[in-house]
Amino acid sequence: xxxxxxxxxxxxxxxxxxxxxxxxxxxxxxxxxxxxxxxxxxxxxxxxxxxxxxxxxxxxxxxxxxxxxxxxxxxxxxxxxxxxxxxxxxxxxxxxxxxxxxxxxxxxxxxxxxxxxxxxxxxxxxxxxxxxxxxxxxxxxxxxxxxxxxxxxxxxxxxxxxxxxxxxxxxxxxxxxxxxxxxxxxxxxxxxxxxx
Amino acid sequence: xxxxxxxxxxxxxxxxxxxxxxxxxxxxxxxxxxxxxxxxxxxxxxxxxxxxxxxxxxxxxxxxxxxxxxxxxxxxxxxxxxxxxxxxxxxxxxxxxxxxxxxxxxxxxxxxxxxxxxxxxxxxxxxxxxxxxxxxxxxxxxxxxxxxxxxxxxxxxxxxxxxxxxxxxxxxxxxxxxxxxxxxxxxxxxxxxxxx
Amino acid sequence: xxxxxxxxxxxxxxxxxxxxxxxxxxxxxxxxxxxxxxxxxxxxxxxxxxxxxxxxxxxxxxxxxxxxxxxxxxxxxxxxxxxxxxxxxxxxxxxxxxxxxxxxxxxxxxxxxxxxxxxxxxxxxxxxxxxxxxxxxxxxxxxxxxxxxxxxxxxxxxxxxxxxxxxxxxxxxxxxxxxxxxxxxxxxxxxxxxxx
Amino acid sequence: xxxxxxxxxxxxxxxxxxxxxxxxxxxxxxxxxxxxxxxxxxxxxxxxxxxxxxxxxxxxxxxxxxxxxxxxxxxxxxxxxxxxxxxxxxxxxxxxxxxxxxxxxxxxxxxxxxxxxxxxxxxxxxxxxxxxxxxxxxxxxxxxxxxxxxxxxxxxxxxxxxxxxxxxxxxxxxxxxxxxxxxxxxxxxxxxxxxx
DNA sequence: ATCTAAACGAGACGGTACGTCAGGTCTTGGT
DNA sequence: ACCAAGACCTGACGTACCGTCTCGTTTAGAT
Numbered sequence: 112x113x114x115x116x117x118x119x120x121x122x123x124x125x126x127x128x129x130x131x132x133x134x135x136x137x138x139x140x141x142x143x144x145x146x147x148x149x150x151x152x153x154x155x156x157x158x159x160x161x162x163x164x165x166x167x168x169x170x171x172x173x174x175x176x177x178x179x180x181x182x183x184x185x186x187x188x189x190x191x192x193x194x195x196x197x198x199x200x201x202x203x204x205x206x207x208x209x210x211x212x213x214x215x216x217x218x219x220x221x222x223x224x225x226x227x228x229x230x231x232x233x234x235x236x237x238x239x240x241x242x243x244x245x246x247x248x249x250x251x252x253x254x255x256x257x258x259x260x261x262x263x264x265x266x267x268x269x270x271x272x273x274x275x276x277x278x279x280x281x282x283x284x285x286x287x288x289x290x291x292x293x294x295x296x297x298x299x300x301x302x303x304x305x306x307x
Numbered sequence: 308x309x310x311x312x313x314x315x316x317x318x319x320x321x322x323x324x325x326x327x328x329x330x331x332x333x334x335x336x337x338x339x340x341x342x343x344x345x346x347x348x349x350x351x352x353x354x355x356x357x358x359x360x361x362x363x364x365x366x367x368x369x370x371x372x373x374x375x376x377x378x379x380x381x382x383x384x385x386x387x388x389x390x391x392x393x394x395x396x397x398x399x400x401x402x403x404x405x406x407x408x409x410x411x412x413x414x415x416x417x418x419x420x421x422x423x424x425x426x427x428x429x430x431x432x433x434x435x436x437x438x439x440x441x442x443x444x445x446x447x448x449x450x451x452x453x454x455x456x457x458x459x460x461x462x463x464x465x466x467x468x469x470x471x472x473x474x475x476x477x478x479x480x481x482x483x484x485x486x487x488x489x490x491x492x493x494x495x496x497x498x499x500x501x502x503x
Numbered sequence: 504x505x506x507x508x509x510x511x512x513x514x515x516x517x518x519x520x521x522x523x524x525x526x527x528x529x530x531x532x533x534x535x536x537x538x539x540x541x542x543x544x545x546x547x548x549x550x551x552x553x554x555x556x557x558x559x560x561x562x563x564x565x566x567x568x569x570x571x572x573x574x575x576x577x578x579x580x581x582x583x584x585x586x587x588x589x590x591x592x593x594x595x596x597x598x599x600x601x602x603x604x605x606x607x608x609x610x611x612x613x614x615x616x617x618x619x620x621x622x623x624x625x626x627x628x629x630x631x632x633x634x635x636x637x638x639x640x641x642x643x644x645x646x647x648x649x650x651x652x653x654x655x656x657x658x659x660x661x662x663x664x665x666x667x668x669x670x671x672x673x674x675x676x677x678x679x680x681x682x683x684x685x686x687x688x689x690x691x692x693x694x695x696x697x698x699x
Numbered sequence: 700x701x702x703x704x705x706x707x708x709x710x711x712x713x714x715x716x717x718x719x720x721x722x723x724x725x726x727x728x729x730x731x732x733x734x735x736x737x738x739x740x741x742x743x744x745x746x747x748x749x750x751x752x753x754x755x756x757x758x759x760x761x762x763x764x765x766x767x768x769x770x771x772x773x774x775x776x777x778x779x780x781x782x783x784x785x786x787x788x789x790x791x792x793x794x795x796x797x798x799x800x801x802x803x804x805x806x807x808x809x810x811x812x813x814x815x816x817x818x819x820x821x822x823x824x825x826x827x828x829x830x831x832x833x834x835x836x837x838x839x840x841x842x843x844x845x846x847x848x849x850x851x852x853x854x855x856x857x858x859x860x861x862x863x864x865x866x867x868x869x870x871x872x873x874x875x876x877x878x879x880x881x882x883x884x885x886x887x888x889x890x891x892x893x894x895x
Numbered sequence: 896a897t898c899t900a901a902a903c904g905a906g907a908c909g910g911t912a913c914g915t916c917a918g919g920t921c922t923t924g925g926t
Numbered sequence: 927a928c929c930a931a932g933a934c935c936t937g938a939c940g941t942a943c944c945g946t947c948t949c950g951t952t953t954a955g956a957t
Contacts, residue, residue, distance in 0.1 A: 150918085151917095157930080225420075228420055241482075279476050280471060284437060287464065316906030317949055323909090345939070535816075541945080551903065553904090665865060670864070671868050673864075676825060677821070748937095
């Protein structure tokens with residue numbers, strides 16, 4: 112990430128960027144992800160459409176940035192000395208973020224939907240949202256391995272999939288809650304699958 | 308489920324229905340789920356758009372019907388006497404369906420995407436596709452419980468989520484394969500989480 | 504015009520024909536000529552669309568029949584011995600028909616509109632509605648000529664055009680009334696143009 | 700009529716406007732007024748449909764503008780010192796416009812047809828096309844009146860109706876020619892009806 | 896009394912055009 | 927150079943009617 116060298120011209124408006132983020136959250140909260148059209152977003156933010164397209168390639172890219180500002184700052188990185196407790200904490204914190212801001216759930220669902228229809232955005236989503244979180248969870252397993260908590264041929268990537276798979280499945284399908292109890296149970300199950 | 312009482316009028320054309328299904332598969336195979344517009348579908352099937360809207364509320368509803376005809380007929384119901392083997396078989400067969408017809412994967416991804424943007428279709432998707440498969444897997448666990456294979460407070464629904472969670476996560480994100488090896492490993496992990 | 508040879512089969516339903524005429528008037532009265540779609544007409548008359556297309560080539564043909572039943576029966580044929588009085592009477596009676604049934608005016612306007620978009624119907628309209636009335640007015644002028652009321656080189660067809668031109672112009676544009684006073688003035692003007 | 704205040708934004712494309720006018724004439728010339736669908740017009744003009752609907756409420760409104768550009772510029776205003784000669788000249792010139800551009804006749808017929816089915820457009824048609832021409836002819840009669848050529852209680856509006864009534868009647872029904880001879884005869888007849 | 900044949904209601908069919916919405920681009924004047 | 931505004935072309939949407947085509951049913955005259 113380099114500091115852009117400015118060679119004259121009007122500087123990029125941080126004000127506009129914030130207005131766009133705020134307008135996006137307002138729209139999603141008000142009418143769901145479907146209300147997030149580029150037209151509506153520009154109008155709600157009091158911004159020209161060109162300003163949107165100048166800085167982001169698509170609606171989804173904007174929303175990815177928004178959700179990263181909402182949640183990325185604090186990817187949990189627990190280190191309690193026990194796999195089970197680490198998992199419990201990691202998942203509980205992860206689940207809680209979604210309770211905080213009501214727009215997060217619709218945003219996650221919309222982002223995953225957009226990623227299905229736009230392969231290049233799927234790549235961005237993986238790099239910008241999914242993989243950082245996988246890395247954090249992977250660290251938990253690496254530490255557990257060092258402590259000898261994992262069973263011999265435990266597939267760490269599969270274990271990560273177990274955790275995030277259930278998370279996303281419930282986010283997308285909505286058939287089961289995402290609360291502390293669910294986090295604990297899921298942590299137990301994953302720990303059991305991974306442990307000696 | 309009642310047989311619709313016909314009181315005159317031209318009967319529904321089965322020919323058109325089949326043409327629509329076939330055209331849908333052709334379009335998805337050719338250009339991805341994004342090529343599946345109602346206009347293109349009607350044109351490709353040689354059908355009026357009204358015929359689409361007469362029988363289905365949305366593009367997604369059509370595709371749900373298509374995918375059910377492709378795959379529902381044989382939801383695996385293994386009963387080998389062992390949870391681990393049942394799981395292995397169930398998941399292997401489930402994964403294989405997607406290898407058969409190349410349109411299945413894009414279809415599943417598109418259906419889940421549409422479900423995120425249309426709550427009423429999410430309900431249909433759950434009732435028509437997700438829940439029947441959950442029920443089949445649930446039966447596997449119920450039989451295992453009868454045999455005393457499950458640990459005391461094993462949460463069957465969570466175990467089902469583990470299996471389908473990983474499945475869908477990989478379908479949607481595409482970071483890991485869905486082959487027989489993956490099925491076996493996943494079956495092992497789920498069995499380990501559930502067993503005594 | 505031959506009597507159609509019937510060789511068995513259900514006879515045409517007069518009931519349906521009347522229901523169609525009545526429904527047409529109801530629709531025009533209720534929503535103007537624009538409400539007269541074949542679908543709406545069939546539904547309002549409680550009749551299958553095929554029944555419409557079996558007996559009439561177009562919406563306009565139906566409406567031509569309807570208006571002929573409404574008004575044709577009494578094309579005025581005054582013979583008072585004076586051109587001016589004949590004209591006055593002819594036009595007054597013609598204008599009055601339109602005050603009787605409120606659907607007549609929208610019908611006439613709609614028929615003329617349809618005739619502009621369908622050349623073959625224009626032919627029918629001329630033969631079925633316009634020409635019979637021209638013939639009646641022509642007879643008035645022929646009698647006047649025999650009485651020596653016309654000026655030497657009076658063009659009778661132009662005189663007929665003067666009368667019907669003003670009539671239709673006012674029907675279509677609606678800028679001036681069509682009442683007894685208008686009839687009298689118009690009769691005066693036409694008589695003045697035609698007389699010695 | 701105020702100049703529209705522009706406060707930013709891309710200005711209206713005169714190029715598009717001209718392309719639409721030209722395409723409209725091409726379509727009418729090629730396939731009659733019936734070929735003038737909004738879809739076809741947009742395609743022929745290489746223009747988005749939204750551009751049509753942004754500036755005009757209906758097909759008819761576009762065509763009204765087209766025909767005004769074709770003909771309005773030179774509404775005849777003869778002033779020969781004689782009612783009969785003024786009329787002859789006015790009508791001859793009016794008739795001739797239609798011989799120039801072959802699309803004019805179908806356009807006039809289509810406009811009148813549309814006006815019958817859309818009351819709000821009838822209003823526009825009167826204000827934009829019919830009334831300006833009536834005004835020009837009215838001026839002819841007003842001058843004649845000043846010269847004392849009119850008979851005492853001559854109804855000028857009726858005289859105007861006589862002229863335009865015959866004109867439109869022949870345009871719409873097509874039973875008689877619209878040439879210089881017809882113009883002369885009609886002028887004679889109207890003059891006779893109006894004169895002392 | 897049955898048979899034949901056409902008209903009947905209903906309503907689905909392949910189409911065309913509608914008027915709207917959103918996407919992504921372009922063109923102004925203004926900061 | 928960037929901005930808000932807003933017009934531009936494209937293309938898909940969902941709806942309304944068109945005129946045609948099956949269906950099962952009804953209704954008469956001919957057998």
